[in-house]
Amino acid sequence: DAGVTQSPTHLIKTRGQQVTLRCSPKSGHDTVSWYQQALGQGPQFIFQYYEEEERQRGNFPDRFSGHQFPNYSSELNVNALLLGDSALYLCASSLIQRGENIQYFGAGTRLSVL
């Protein structure tokens, strides 16, 4: 039973570029949440997707957008990258339909913006 998988593992971009990160949820899960974790900090919630719609959003600018596909996988897009966007981006999946609010995390994508 595969857990949450994220790709790529590492990414280096320059300021102003755009990036797309991908996440496949744990088998059977229907909800995907994205978090940003700066070095030495706790993860910060970006947004959550359920039934292909953004269900909840944290305090992040519109440069951060996402999408959920019919197979429940998800993408996180960040436009006009800033140096401050350098962080570990974590994806988590859960199963809302069964009232399971435990979020299971992937290993993350480490984004470096130069």
Added chain:
Amino acid sequence: AQKVTQAQTEISVVEKEDVTLDCVYETRDTTYYLFWYKQPPSGELVFLIRRNSFDEQNEISGRYSWNFQKSTSSFNFTITASQVVDSAVYFCALSDRGDNQGGKLIFGQGTELSVKP
């Protein structure tokens, strides 16, 4: 506002010592969920435990135990007879929803535990 505070930034112990990681939370909700996660150097957050605010019974799982006290808004985590493999960053988190329908997790700053042989 909801908030989680882990006052201990770093803890260093010698193998076989017991260690307690503190977590204090703030919420106005009467029902809520609390979590502990472990983050080894690989980066993946590993789920350890979930506790509902209605259930104040303390829990023991092997060398791990959790002490939940609503009166002091604390949810502390103890590792008994620590091992080198316990070295990681540990996060306490609060769900912003009092039901079981998901919602975002609000994390503390984390406590980095180093267990030396």
